[in-house]
Amino acid sequence: AKCSLHKLPSFSFTVIYVPQIMHLQETVQVHARIKSLKSRKRMSLPMDIRLPPEFLKKLQLESENSPLCKPLSRMSRRASLSDIGFGKLETYVKLGKLGEGTYATVFKGRSKLTENLVALKEIRLEHEEGAPCTAIREVSLLKNLKHANIVTLHDIIHTDRCLTLVFEYLDSDLKQYLDNCGNLMSMHNVKIFMFQLLRGLSYCHKRKILHRDLKPQNLLINDKGELKLADFGLARAKSVPTKTYSNEVVTLWYRPPDVLLGSTEYSTPIDMWGVGCILYEMATGRPMFPGATVKEELHLIYRLMGTPTEETWSGISSNEEFGSYLFPQYKPQALINHVPRLDTEGIELLSALLLYDTRSRISSEGALRHPYFLSLGDNIHNLADTASVFSLREVQLQKDPGHRSSVFQPLGKVTDTQNMT
Numbered sequence: 001a002k003c004s005l006h007k008l009p010s011f012s013f014t015v016i017y018v019p020q021i022m023h024l025q026e027t028v029q030v031h032a033r034i035k036s037l038k039s040r041k042r043m044s045l046p047m048d049i050r051l052p053p054e055f056l057k058k059l060q061l062e063s064e065n066s067p068l069c070k071p072l073s074r075m076s077r078r079a080s081l082s083d084i085g086f087g088k089l090e091t092y093v094k095l096g097k098l099g100e101g102t103y104a105t106v107f108k109g110r111s112k113l114t115e116n117l118v119a120l121k122e123i124r125l126e127h128e129e130g131a132p133c134t135a136i137r138e139v140s141l142l143k144n145l146k147h148a149n150i151v152t153l154h155d156i157i158h159t160d161r162c163l164t165l166v167f168e169y170l171d172s173d174l175k176q177y178l179d180n181c182g183n184l185m186s187m188h189n190v191k192i193f194m195f196q197l198l199r200g201l202s203y204c205h206k207r208k209i210l211h212r213d214l215k216p217q218n219l220l221i222n223d224k225g226e227l228k229l230a231d232f233g234l235a236r237a238k239s240v241p242t243k244t245y246s247n248e249v250v251t252l253w254y255r256p257p258d259v260l261l262g263s264t265e266y267s268t269p270i271d272m273w274g275v276g277c278i279l280y281e282m283a284t285g286r287p288m289f290p291g292a293t294v295k296e297e298l299h300l301i302y303r304l305m306g307t308p309t310e311e312t313w314s315g316i317s318s319n320e321e322f323g324s325y326l327f328p329q330y331k332p333q334a335l336i337n338h339v340p341r342l343d344t345e346g347i348e349l350l351s352a353l354l355l356y357d358t359r360s361r362i363s364s365e366g367a368l369r370h371p372y373f374l375s376l377g378d379n380i381h382n383l384a385d386t387a388s389v390f391s392l393r394e395v396q397l398q399k400d401p402g403h404r405s406s407v408f409q410p411l412g413k414v415t416d417t418q419n420m421t
Contacts, residue, residue: 086155092120092166108169111154117169118154122162139165142232145209147385149200151220151230167230171223174216174278183285184402187341189225190282192397195373195380196227196389197275202364203385204229205268214274215251216281225397226388252297253277253287257308258358260294260301261321269358275367276353283339283346285402295325305354306332313356345372 095108098119107120142153142165155166174193178185197219204211211218211229218231256273259266280288289304291297302308307330308316316322336347349372352362362370368381377394389395 087157089157089159089164091155092118092157094120109166111166119167119169121165121167123165124162125160139163145204145207145232147200147203148226148383148388149196149228150203151228170220170228170230172221173230174219174221174227174282177221178216178282178285180403181400182402184400185282185285186398186400187283187343187346188398189400190279191346191373191376192225192389192395193219193221193227193282194275194279195368195376197229197278198364198368199389200227200229201271201275202368205271205364210266210268211271213251214271214278215254216278219278224388224390226390252292252294253290255297256358257298257301257356260298261319266358268363269361272353272361272364272367275364276350279346279350279353280339283342298325299327302327302330304333304338305356306330308356316356343372345370345374348372 091112092109093112095110095117098106098108100106104121104123107122109118109120110116111118139153139156142151143156146152151170152168153165154168157164157166172180197214201211201214211232213231214229218229220228220230222228254274254277256266256270259270277288289297289300291300306312307327308322310317335350336342339347339350342350349362349367349370352370353367355361373380376389377392379392380389380395383389383391
C-alpha cells in the first residue's frame with residue numbers, strides 16, 4: 001500500500017511497512033493517519049523499512065486523538081522523521097572505513113531501518129569555516145535528483161563536528177570494473193554503460209546542472225550492472241545569464257581543452273568531452289589523455305586530435321594561452337586506428353563528443369539518440385526516470401572477455417570522496 005508523510009524541506013516519503021504484530025484495526029488506523037499526511041514534495045523510502053514500535057504507538061495515539069485531516073506543522077513533520085530514526089547517527093552502524101579525502105571520510109555502514117548496506121560520507125566541519133561549499137553544493141543538488149542512474153541520497157545527519165550524508169551503497173566503480181576485467185570489456189557492455197552514463201547526465205543537464213568531475217572513479221556500479229553518477233561536490237547549477245565559473249574543475253585527464261586554456265564561461269559541453277574520454281577508456285582499457293600537467297595534457301590532445309585551427313575551433317587564434325604554448329601544427333589522426341574495437345557508429349559518436357568547438361560538441365540528449373545505441377531497442381528511450389535499463393528483457397550484460405573471476409566482484413566501493421584521486 002502506498003502512502004505518504006509530511007516531510008522536512010529536503011525529504012519526503014512513500015511506501016512504509018507496518019509490522020504484522022499489530023492488530024488489523026490498529027493497522028487500518030495507522031494507514032489512515034499516514035495517508036492523510038500528504039505533501040507535494042516526497043522522497044522514496046525503501047519498501048522494507050522497519051518502523052520503530054514506539055513510533056507506531058505514537059502514531060496510533062495521534063490518530064485517535066486528532067482529526068485525520070489536520071495538517072502537520074513543520075515542527076511536527078520534523079519530529080515524525082526523527083521518531084522514525086532519520087537524521088540520527090545511532091540509526092546507522094559503521095562496518096569499516098572505505099576511503100578518506102581532503103574534506104570527507106567514507107564508511108561502509110548498515111541502516112537499522114532496513115538492514116541494508118549504506119555509504120556514510122562524513123564531512124568534517126570546522127567551526128571557523130562551517131560546512132565546506134562542496135558539501136553544501138552536493139546536498140542541495142542531490143536532494144532534488146531522483147534518477148536510476150544517479151546515486152541516491154537517503155539521509156542527512158548534522159552534528160556540531162560533522163555532516164554525514166547517507167548514500168545507497170554500490171559495490172564498485174567503473175575504474176575497479178575495468179581493473180577486474182583486465183581492461184578488456186565486452187563492447188556490448190561498453191554500450192550499456194555508456195547509455196546509462198548519458199541517461200543520468202541528460203537528466204542533470206535538463207535541470208541545468210553540470211557535473212564537472214566526470215571520471216571512471218565517480219561512476220559507481222552495483223552487482224546488477226547499474227551505473228550511477230556520484231560525487232557531485234564539484235557540480236554547479238548553471239544559471240542564466242551565464243556566470244563565470246572556476247576553471248580548476250574536472251580531473252586533468254578528462255578536462256576539455258577549452259577549460260585547460262582558461263575558459264571560465266562554459267555550460268553542459270564541459271561534461272561531454274569527459275564522456276568521450278570515458279568511452280575511449282572503456283573501449284581500449286587505457287586512459288585517452290593521461291597528462292601530468294596542463295601543457296602535457298594539451299600536447300596529448302593535439303597530437304591525436306590535431307592542433308586546433310580557426311576551422312576546427314572558431315576564435316582559437318585570439319586565445320592568449322593557446323598562443324603562448326607554441327605547439328607544432330599536428331594533423332588529426334584517424335580514431336579508428338586507436339580504437340579498433342569500436343564500430344562505425346561508435347567512432348562517429350566518439351568524434352562528436354571530442355569536438356574542440358563547444359557549440360558543435362554533441363549534447364547528452366543528442367548522444368542518447370545516436371545510431372550507436374540502436375541495437376538496444378526503442379523501448380530504452382521510454383523508461384521512467386527511476387526505472388533501470390535492466391528492467392527491459394532485451395538489455396542484458398555479457399561476460400567480459402578479460403574478466404578475472406565473476407562479471408561483478410564486490411570491491412567495497414562507494415561515493416568517491418572529494419579529492420581522493
